[in-house]
Amino acid sequence: MSKTLKPGPRALALMHHFESCALTAYRDVAGVPTIGWGMTYYPAGGRVKIGDTISQEQADAMFEQLLARDFSPAVAAVAEQAPTTPAQFGAMVALAYNIGAAGFRGSSVARYHAAxxxxxxxxxxxxxxxxxxxxRKGLIRRRAAEAALYRSDFRALTELTHGEVQ
Known part of the structure; x- marks a missing residue:
């Protein structure tokens, strides 16, 4: 069932809405070097360093690779334990992408979903x-948007993303 699930267009748009794309590394609000679509490490290994630059094509490819390799499987393991809609799967991948796969695996979101x-x-x-x-106010809004996607409340999702995710 969930092995065929992958983040859909709404989940991808949600992540892009909140992450933005930076082609030159910067320090996020927690001071962590970040590049591309909110990436703190590269698919090939290694941490992002201030001064790193990438192209838009690299940012998009790395985003897709990390979702498929690191985050979707973490969510799929939880989704296999209970019936999971595509919207729920996408919302949980969006959360995992932001808090890390390990954070997601240990989260109460994962625990209650699996139950x-x-x-x-x-x-x-x-x-x-x-x-x-x-x-952070932005994280409050982001989590509300992810929860809206999780419960398939697309109207609330649209409002929370200022019309960018419909």
Whole structure:
């Protein structure tokens, strides 16, 4: 069932909306060197360093590679434990991409989803609202958008992304 799932267009648009794409490495709000679509490491190995540059094509390819290799499988392992809609899968991949595969695997979102308690899983997205130990308004909105996608509330998703994700 879930092995055939992959993040759909809404999930990809959601991640792109919140990540933006930077072709020159910068420090994110937590001070971590970041490049492309919010990447802190490269698919071939190695951490992003300030001064690194990439092309748009490289950013897009690395994003797709990391989703397929690192994040979708982490979510698929959870999705195999309970019926999972494409929207739920995409929302969980978006969360995993932002908090890391290990963070996702240990999250209450993953735990409640695997148990089939979808309403509880939906509420747990909101717990991931900090970066560098500080609650961030952007993360509050991002988690609300991911939760909206998870519950297939596309109207709320559209509102939370200022009409960019429909």
């Amino acid at each position: 089939g308690d979808y309403p509880k899983a939906t509420t747990k997205f909101a717990l991931w609202n900090k970066s560098g130990g500080v609650v």
